[in-house]
Amino acid sequence: MSASESAAKSKFVLRTNQIQALIDFLRERGYRTAGPTIRDCAVIYDEINNAEQIPLGVADEQEAGFYRVKKRKEAGYFSYVVGAHSWKKFLNPPRFTLWKAKMDNGEMSLVVDEPQAVPHYAFIGVRPCEIAAIAVQDRVYLDGPYVDNLYKERRSAIAIIAVNCAHPGGTCFCVSMDTGPEAKSGFDLALTEIQETNRHLFVATTGSDLGVEIAKALKLEPATPDDIADEAATIKRAAGKMGRKIDTSHINELLQRNEDHPRWNHVGDRCLNCANCTMVCPTCFCMTVEDTTDITGKTAERSRRWDSCFTIEFSHIHGGAVRTSASARYRHWMTHKLASWQDQFGVSGCVGCGRCITWCPVGIDITEEAAAIRASSRGE
Amino acid sequence: MKTTVAGPMVPTMARVNRVRKETHDTFTLELHPAYGQEIHHFAAGQFNMLYVFGFGEVAISISGDPTNPKPLIHTTRAVGNVTKAMAKLKTGDMIGVRGPFGSAWPVKHAEGDDVVLVAGGIGLAPLRPVIYEILANRRKYGKLILLYGTRTPSDILYRKELESWRSRLDMEVYVTVDRSSVNWQGNVGVVTTLIPKAGFDPQQTTAMICGPEIMMRYVALELQKRGVPMSSVFASMERNMKCGIGLCGHCQMGPTFICKDGPVYPYDKIRELLLKREI
Known part of the structure; x- marks a missing residue:
């Protein structure tokens, strides 16, 4: 959030031909604009500076282990849901040099580089589940005894243009996780795309001072009662079209007391330990460090990069890995995501975006696994 | 007190003042801060992240006297890449230190017992x-x-x-x-x-x-x-650690992070976890 969220939630109309003006406004304000675009037959998030880069007329099909984008005449600007990318790649770069050191005649010292400018991003097209995911990562990186400055300086500089979901995907379950399909807070401006035969517009809700400024600068007209009714109907329809659902009642206790449930072996037999689910997950935060030296051996560099609890090295200590079996690693990930995350950060680690289901090469479905454990749970 | 990550992820440089071979695979390093830097006070049970140039970093408990923290003393067993490289360090060599991190033994709490x-x-x-x-x-x-x-x-x-x-x-x-x-x-x-x-x-x-x-x-x-x-x-307790400050996720044991909730735990807190396999 660029400014206080105290700004009243006023509703305006943003015309489809004003998307460029929105991008231009944000760029003039010093933001780098990032949003959905098409690359490699998928919707991904990248820097965009032209409204035409947003995939108009594209819809997606998602199922366990299945993702396709399709051109559809009737599709609008945001008729797809989330792809493999999430905004975490901008807030916590996948790889980042922490520091360099040099060794000179036995003297080790840090090499201080010129500090790099921190990019200020305006994210365009942030889905409600993704706003929830950013809030989850905020707790991880900002609320502990140590603050992750790398994240903090990027996070504090962003603007969020949210898009409420009108066409949930086959693996979506934000309704179960109470994170969507409508963004309730955490945005500067939230858009709902209204599409009818002769009417195509966005209802824009302001969520911050920046949002109010955008409405003023773009001279947005106030939304009519009809527009507002259409927005509510669009969101209500979306809530009824979730591809998946999950029962979260007492799920923390359920999973932590079922650590020896046979289902873990069942899923362990299918899991390839490829780490896709952790890479696409918008809340997974684990990282590792890597040390390299240059060819002279006199300069060493330490980087951090995204890591996954599905690798065998992740839990390696002398004597070997703690979690050697695939079932233990899957159990660790899912129990953390849905259960122990609540102990650690006071919130579920899952926002119901469905990425882990879609991008699992063997179609393992977290909602199905949780349901299977619940169906034959160990006694209370 | 909050600390930002640029600080705690960057090591303080220290010099090996003395190396003592303890057994065939263990050794003790006595470290002095280099370049006029400070070595922080620690509580019994806490650990440091020790960095060997180009090899990497490992979490090693502090084995010196908390009432007299200089020099900084670490006893290590040479079992992995980093600790084996550390075992080759000699007097005058340099090492990176981050810490101290983690919880402490209940030394105060034990008074009278x-x-x-x-x-x-x-x-x-x-x-x-x-x-x-x-x-x-x-x-x-x-x-x-x-x-x-x-x-x-x-x-x-x-x-x-x-x-x-x-x-x-x-x-x-x-x-x-x-x-x-x-x-x-x-x-x-x-x-x-x-x-x-x-x-x-x-x-x-x-x-x-x-x-x-x-x-x-x-x-x-x-x-x-x-x-x-x-x-x-x-x-x-002991687990793989990469950051020591609760951000890398590696040291989780059930719902706890050993680097910040541990390494020292009241036994009640971890008793059930110790019974679970591959947790």
């Missing part, structure tokens, strides 16, 4: 600061008992120090080995066999355990049989 320390192998290193601190405030405590088990007599750490502690009238030291050698005249057997030998008041005891997980489980069980309430038992 008998203190039973149970160590397995290199697990004696993180407990040595407790011994120093108690000996420096000896009158505040009841009995001080160290029960120590190693694999063989040649694996006994801090041998001279153990002998001097044992010669004191205000400390009891019992040592056992898993496998004896020709010259060994002492106890043979797992460390739990030492518990019945020690005289302490179970109701007025604080016990601190450090060693392999399986050993800690059986020690806790044995202490429980003696009547020590589990709320008076503390254990130090």
Whole structure:
């Protein structure tokens, strides 16, 4: 959030031909604009500076282990849901040099580089589940005894243009996780795309001072009662079209007391330990460090990069890995995501975006696994 | 107090002042801060992340005296890439230090109690600061008992120090080995066999355990049989650590992060987790 969220939630109309003006406004304000675009037959998030880069007329099909984008005449600007990318790649770069050191005649010292400018991003097209995911990562990186400055300086500089979901995907379950399909807070401006035969517009809700400024600068007209009714109907329809659902009642206790449930072996037999689910997950935060030296051996560099609890090295200590079996690693990930995350950060680690289901090469479905454990749970 | 990550992820440079070979695979480094930097005070049980140039970083418990933290003392077993490189360091070589991190042994909380320390192998290193601190405030405590088990007599750490502690009238030291050698005249057997030998008041005891997980489980069980309430038992855990500050996720054990919730835990908190496999 660029400014206080105290700004009243006023509703305006943003015309489809004003998307460029929105991008231009944000760029003039010093933001780098990032949003959905098409690359490699998928919707991904990248820097965009032209409204035409947003995939108009594209819809997606998602199922366990299945993702396709399709051109559809009737599709609008945001008729797809989330792809493999999430905004975490901008807030916590996948790889980042922490520091360099040099060794000179036995003297080790840090090499201080010129500090790099921190990019200020305006994210365009942030889905409600993704706003929830950013809030989850905020707790991880900002609320502990140590603050992750790398994240903090990027996070504090962003603007969020949210898009409420009108066409949930086959693996979506934000309704179960109470994170969507409508963004309730955490945005500067939230858009709902209204599409009818002769009417195509966005209802824009302001969520911050920046949002109010955008409405003023773009001279947005106030939304009519009809527009507002259409927005509510669009969101209500979306809530009824979730591809998946999950029962979260007492799920923390359920999973932590079922650590020896046979289902873990069942899923362990299918899991390839490829780490896709952790890479696409918008809340997974684990990282590792890597040390390299240059060819002279006199300069060493330490980087951090995204890591996954599905690798065998992740839990390696002398004597070997703690979690050697695939079932233990899957159990660790899912129990953390849905259960122990609540102990650690006071919130579920899952926002119901469905990425882990879609991008699992063997179609393992977290909602199905949780349901299977619940169906034959160990006694209370 | 909050600290930003640029700070705690960047090491302080230190110089090796002295290297002591302890056993065939363990060594102790005495470190002095270089370039006029400060070494922070630590509490018994805390650890540092030690960086060997180009090789990487490992979490190593601090085994020096908390009441006299300079020099900084670490005893390490050469088992991995980094610790094997660390074993080759010589006087004057440099090393990076981040820390201290993690929770501490309940040394203050134990005042007035008998203190039973149970160590397995290199697990004696993180407990040595407790011994120093108690000996420096000896009158505040009841009995001080160290029960120590190693694999063989040649694996006994801090041998001279153990002998001097044992010669004191205000400390009891019992040592056992898993496998004896020709010259060994002492106890043979797992460390739990030492518990019945020690005289302490179970109701007025604080016990601190450090060693392999399986050993800690059986020690806790044995202490429980003696009547020590589990709320008076503390254990130090170990997991892979990359950051030491709760951000990298590696050291999770169930719902806890060993780097920030541990490494020292009230035994009650981890008892059930220790029974779970591959957690």
